[in-house]
Amino acid sequence: MNVKELRDSPGSSETVRRTADAPEGFGTPLVGIEEHSELDVELRFDSVHEGVLASGTAAGLVQGQCGRCLDAISFPLTVDVTQLFAWPENVQEAAEDEDETRAVDSDLTVNLEPVLRDLMVSALPFAPVCRDDCPGLCSQCGFRMEEDLEHEHEQLDPRWAELAGLAEQLNEADDDRSSA
Numbered sequence: 093m094n095v096k097e098l099r100d101s102p103g104s105s106e107t108v109r110r111t112a113d114a115p116e117g118f119g120t121p122l123v124g125i126e127e128h129s130e131l132d133v134e135l136r137f138d139s140v141h142e143g144v145l146a147s148g149t150a151a152g153l154v155q156g157q158c159g160r161c162l163d164a165i166s167f168p169l170t171v172d173v174t175q176l177f178a179w180p181e182n183v184q185e186a187a188e189d190e191d192e193t194r195a196v197d198s199d200l201t202v203n204l205e206p207v208l209r210d211l212m213v214s215a216l217p218f219a220p221v222c223r224d225d226c227p228g229l230c231s232q233c234g235f236r237m238e239e240d241l242e243h244e245h246e247q248l249d250p251r252w253a254e255l256a257g258l259a260e261q262l263n264e265a266d267d268d269r270s271s272a
């Protein structure tokens with residue numbers, strides 16, 4: 093985004109609406125905006141004394157996996173953007189006021205990508221789930237708990253384990269007979 097005209101006329105503003113190609117890295121290992129998917133950006137750039145103030149929204153489709161059951165999930169995400177890009181010569185001064193200072197590049201363009209990336213990645217859920225009460229997978233065998241909420245593994249006393257093994261063998265023998 094070139095801001096030369098804004099620079100030349102203080103107090104002016106420009107609105108940009110565009111659908112961009114999402115760059116890589118807009119996500120966490122589990123969820124994110126897929127690279128090359130659509131990123132809808134609607135921003136107003138105001139030429140202010142200190143620089144260019146960008147405000148508006150950025151929106152995209154988040155895709156990924158439920159952190160509990162690993163099912164595919166997707167949901168829309170919109171973030172609010174308010175970011176001042178200081179004029180290059182003001183950066184030193186502004187940096188003292190605020191840590192998160194960003195600057196207009198020396199060729200009078202602003203790079204929105206790192207701003208949007210920070211905003212969108214920090215808006216992503218830390219532990220994404222397909223639904224709030226997703227029961228996830230059995231920690232012992234990976235069974236989808238959703239299919240049988242009663243699913244559990246009996247914690248056998250080692251003294252009984254042998255007996256249980258024997259009972260299982262008998263059951264299997266029964267099954268073999270009945271299926272034959």
Ligand SMILES: [Zn+2]
Binds near residue numbers: 158159222223228
């Ligand atoms: Zn799930």
Ligand SMILES: [Zn+2]
Binds near residue numbers: 231233234235245
């Ligand atoms: Zn299990």
